[in-house]
Each structure stands twice: as structure tokens, then as C-alpha cells.
Amino acid sequence: MTTWQPPVTALTARIPGSKSITNRALLLAAVARGTTGIRAPLVSDDTLAFRTALTTLGVTVRSAPDDRCWEVTGTGRGPTGPARVWCADAGTAARFLPPFAATGQGEFVFDGSAQLRARPQRPLAEALARLGAAVRPAPEDGPPLHFDTTGLDGGRLVLDSSMSSQYLSGLLMAAPLMRAPLTVDVHHLVSRPYLDMTLALMRHFGADVTEGPHGRITVRPGGCAPADLVVEPDASTASYVFAAAAVTGRAVTVPGLGTRSVQGDLRFVEALRRAGAHVEVGETATTVAGTGPLRGGFDIDMGDISDTFMTLAAIAPLADAPVTVRGVAHARLKESDRVAAVAENLRACGITCEEGPDRLTVHPGTPRPARIACHRDHRIAMAFSVLGLAVPGTLTLDDPHCVAKTFPGFHAELHRLFPEHPLPPGGPR
Template sequence: MIIRPVDEVRGELDAPPSKSYTHRAYFLALLAEEDSVIENPLTCDDTLATVGAIRAFGAKVDGGNVKPPEEPSAGFVYARESGTTARFSVAIAGGINGGTIVDGAGRLRARPMGGLVRALKDLGAEVKGSHLPLTVRGPVKPGRVRVDASKSSQFVSGLLLLASKVGLKVEVEDPVSRPYVEMTLRTMEAFGVEFERDGFSFEVHPGVRGAKYRVPGDYSTASFFLAAGALYGKVRVGNLLRDDVQADMAFLDALEEFGARVRRGKDYVEVERDGLKAVTLDCSDFPDSFPILAVVAAYADGKSVIKARQLRFKESDRVRAMAANLARMGVKVKELEDGLEIEGGRPKGAEIETFNDHRIAMAMTVAALGAEGPSIIDNPRSVSKSHPGFFDDLRRLLE
């Protein structure tokens, strides 16, 4: 796909439904005692993997209508390239009497699973393997478990979902991406799950009620369009709730630190271009924003440092992927162990490698809109992992 530079990006659109909330709602609907209706679920490669997973566990799914089984059954789960699907499925399998195989494709087979595997073993489950494919044989014994969450908050969220079925005390060590755990807890509340917490220690009582649940808009995907407003004009994105707990809401604070004008409404966010200056940021709690923050830094005045703790364990090694692509665009960039040092300026058009990573593809497309000369995106279809309509939405802002 060829991306040609534009003079301005200006307009408004609605954010797509949240991928993270969609995953959580489907898995809770699987565990519920009654039928559930999930309104406005996101349909993309990752959420289709989750629909396939809960069907494998015995649920009947028709769009947003979910009829749970009397008890989830052991089986085979193919998580495609969805880390959330894989980790939640591994955790749920720990509560099932029988052996479940969870497998996936691409880099997912190399992504960390150790913290979750150790926790399930401590609870009495049998787990074969340390990476996908994993075979999990439950059921776990109710009790207390400690989980090392330094590699992924999804280990915590998966155990909390399991706990909502079997009852557990979950103690979390060294958590990253903490807001994603808050999203899990908020969704659990919507499905009637009762729990107590003390910091990042949780006592979850068994019992999930069926629910009518509406999926909120996605700040993560909205960040790419809002960044285009910060760089090239003015963009308003609706369907974003101000009282949400999504991790990538912190992206708005980061844009303000860069110097962009940010206006938060009750159900929208508007971002307008202004003089952008370099910043130093740690986005460990919202690492999905790293690629697009690196793009903003590439246009900001001065030298920025953007870091996060787990960037090398995503759909790609996002440190290396962004370093390589920004360098191709003539940006002075230095690769750090946990991030990038970026000298801002005016990027040049280039051939962009997406590394089959949806967020690299979207971020570098936004970068190309202001570059000197056209750019080529090598695998634009990778955006279907989280937002198949990304390019259609972007065109609306360019009309």
C-alpha cells in the first residue's frame, strides 16, 4: 500500500469497540450461570479467536448472544496470534476436569507463559510445556496463589477469570500494565462477580451471572487517529467514555506532555496540533501506545526517550521494529534495552516493514502522512488483528 503525504488531517469519527473488553466479556459469558448478550462486540482476528476458544470450551455463540455450557469442557483451543485468547484459555483450562491443548501461530508460540504456568501448577493443575502449545489438565484446588506478572498482566487477568469460576485468592508480584487488570475487574463486576482487594491481592468468590453488557469504545485504536490530529491538524473521536479505566487513556496525558491540545468530553476526545516538544516517557502501564508515541516523538522538537518494560515480547519486538522503520525514514534513533531515543525532525518517505504487527502498521501509516515523499506499507492487512476498518476510518479523516 502506498501512503502519500497530506497537508492536513481534520475530521471526526467514532472509536471502534474495545478489543480488550470484548475478550473479557466473551470469557465471562462462557463462565456465567445464565445466557449473556454482548452488545457492540469488536469483530477482528483476535476476538474471532476468542469466540472460537469459548466454543471449544462448550459455549454456543451467535454474534453477541452467548449460551454457556453447564460446565466448560476440555478440548482444543487454537488462539491464532491472540495472546489474550491464549493466556485466558490456559487459565480457564486449569479449572476443567480433563486435558485441554492450547496452541497458536506465529510469534505467539514464543511469547511468555511462564508466570501463568507456574501459578497453575502451584494450584494443582498439570501443565506440559512452557510455551505454546501447552497441555493443561485440571481441575485446580481452590486456595491461594502468587503470580509473577512482570512479563504480562494477562497472567493476572486469566487467573481472576478462573477465580470467578472456582474461587481463589490471587496475590500479584511485580505487575506491569496494571490498568488492564482494572479493566478485568470492571468487567467482572458487570457480570456480578464478587471480590475483595487489598492493593494487588484479590479474593474472588465463585459465581458469574449472565449479563447484558455493552462494549465501550477503544482508546487503544483511537490513539492512532488522535495522534494524526496532534501531528497534522485536528481530530475528534467519539464513543470514548471519560470515566473508563482503559490503559491507553494515559496516551492523552502523553500527548499533552508533548504539547498537543487535548480536550476530553463526556464521550469524546478531541486533539489539535500545536508545537510539539521532546519528552521522556515510561509507558510500561500502557505499552500498546509505544509505537504511536515513537511516531509523535519523530516529529517533536528535540530528543525524546520512550520506554516500557515488555516491548520486546509483543506481536513483534516493537523496540527493534520501530527503530528499523524510523531509521528508514531518516530519523535519528538509538535502540535502548527497553525503548528508544529519538531525535525529532521531518521523516522522509520509505519502504515500511510491518513485521506482521498491527500496531506497527497503524503507527507507521500515521508517520507516513507527514513525511517528505510517499511511503510503502508492506503488509497493511496486518491491521485486521485489531481493527480491520483502520484504513477506511483514516480515509474519512482525509476526505
């Protein structure tokens, strides 16, 4: 019996830089004293909103004409208010930047779009108040977040991170500018790989951070140091081209994503392996190839890689048995209620599915023509674009350009790799 081998001519995907790495690097470069070069940053709605928000706080950011490098000059101290910071739709800006601002002096207001205002902010507001900022209560759970500050004291926090790991990451990245060490006891953490990414990047920038038993993390004051960085391709975004390979029987390679990646979402390829795809993760690249009809009949916890659960759920109707995704309750608090949105769209395609508070079960079926409700959520649009490859011409998106949040060139790149993917009206943008 011979071992199956992927096609020799794998398609090479051009995946833009990681949003998560880009925005963490922007903030840590701002915390540092000196100039950092961030090479191959993601240039998208979210990262541009984050960059603009930093400049509103007085941080100098210069970009090369082709945006291949952003130079960030930090002062080694917190910003000076008053400042009103617009975060647009960017949850990372609304959760990473307030702790940084609170290490400075003055009055700050962080606000954003209606979509952002619907996302919870209370755990962060309560943490800032415990650390010494005078936080004014918001009318709802989300932004605007309004506070006065004379710096943050540091100390010990117990932080519930069951809704998002972003509150914790924001506090930790600002901690080098606090007056005393910050120790956080982390309870009910979701998306652990994103915390690991934060800690790895903090160490890259010279922060003094240690991990103790029982989820305790300590960061000591002393600032950060400038540290140039090359941003690796976005693993969450790569999930769409990997899934596309699996459902079309072709092979796709993503250079720059391999065993040394700091992104947990690369583990999505293991879900594709369970579904029958051929997967090779090398040191500097990852390849996925379709081997035939997808296999189902499995139950998978995707809590740590929840940004990719929609990719698997969207293609699950093509499997030969039901697929259940678990551990994704916190995905209901993202740009949309992602569990409900995926279920709604699958049902519109004639697919049977059942949802629970933290799970979704998808049954096999042949998708019928449908208009996909994107809910202004880039990941809904991209995930269902992959399902559309298996049934060309049957699915349309009601908001194809919402992909600009993280991948403005998504439709053009998917069309280049898989010509059956239609370009949206008005061009790929």
C-alpha cells in the same frame, strides 16, 4: 491574550469496539450461568479467534447478522475435554482461556501460530500446575500448552506479572469457578490499567472480588451472573487518529471515550498534550486538535499504556527536541519486539534513535522514503501510517493488512478522515 480554541468542525472518527473489553466480556459471559448480550463488540481477527476458541470449549455464542450483538450462553461451570483449542495470533485467547478450561474436566491443548508460539506462557503454566492441573512441559517457553484437569483448587499464588498482566487477568476471571477462594499476591505488575479493567468487568458480572494491601487480590467461588454490556470504542486504536490530528493540525473527536472509560490507554492523550496538542476529555467524548509543530524535550514512562508507546515514538521525529519513552521492556514480548521494531523502522526513515532494555529515545528529523517492516504487528503498521501523514508518499507498509488483527477497516477510516493516507493495494480490507 485569548485562549486557543479547537476548530468548530472536528472530524468524528469511527473507532471499533475495544478488543480488551470484548474478549474479557466473552470469557466472563462464558463463566456466568445464563445468556449475556455483548453489544458493539470488536469484530476482528483476534476477537473472532477468541470467539471460535470459546465455541471449541463448548460455549454457545450466537451473533446477529450484522455482528452488532453477540449472545453468549454460559453454563456456570468449566468445559469438558478433550479439546484442542486453536488461538491463532491471539495472546488474550492463549492466556485467558486455559485457566477457564482448567476449571473443567479432561484434557486440553492450547496452540497457535508461529507468532503466538514465540510469546512467553511459562508463568501461566506454572500457576495452573500449582492450582492442581497436570501440566505437560512445553518444548519452549510459549504454546502449545497441554494439561489434564479435574478442576482447580484455588488457594494462594505469588505471581510475577513483569512480562504481562494477561496471566493474572486470566486466572482471576476463572477464579469464580474454582473450588476455594483464589488469593494472588501480585509482584512487578505491568500494565496496571488492564488489571483495573479486568476487576471492573468482573464486578459488572457479579464476581466476588476484593483488593487488599500490598497487591493482594482475592476472588471467592460462586460463579458470575449474566450481564449485558455495551463495548466502548478501543482507546489503543483511538491513539492513531488522535496522533494524526496532532501532526496534521486538524481536530478529531472520538465519541464514546470519555472520563468514564475503563481503558487506561485513553491516557495517551496526555502524552499528546505534553507534545503541544489541544486535548479535551469530556464525559462522553474526547477531542484532540493539532496546534502546530510538536514539542519534544520530555521523558515519559508509558509502562502502563505500552500499547500506545509506538504511536508516540512514530511521530516523535516531528517534534522540535528529542522524546524518550521509558518503562516498555515488556513491549519486547508482544506480537513483535516492539521497541526494536520501532527503532529499526525509524532508522530506515533516516531518524536517529537510541534504545535501551526498556526505553527508546527518538531525535527530531525529516523522514526519508522507506518501506516499513511491520513484523506482522498491527500496531507497527498503524503507528507508522500516522507518521506517513506528515510526509505523504514517502512511507509504505510491507504488510498493510496485518491491521485486521484489531481494526480491519483501519486504512479506509484513516483515508476518510485524512485523504492523504493512501489505501493499500488490493483495497482497504
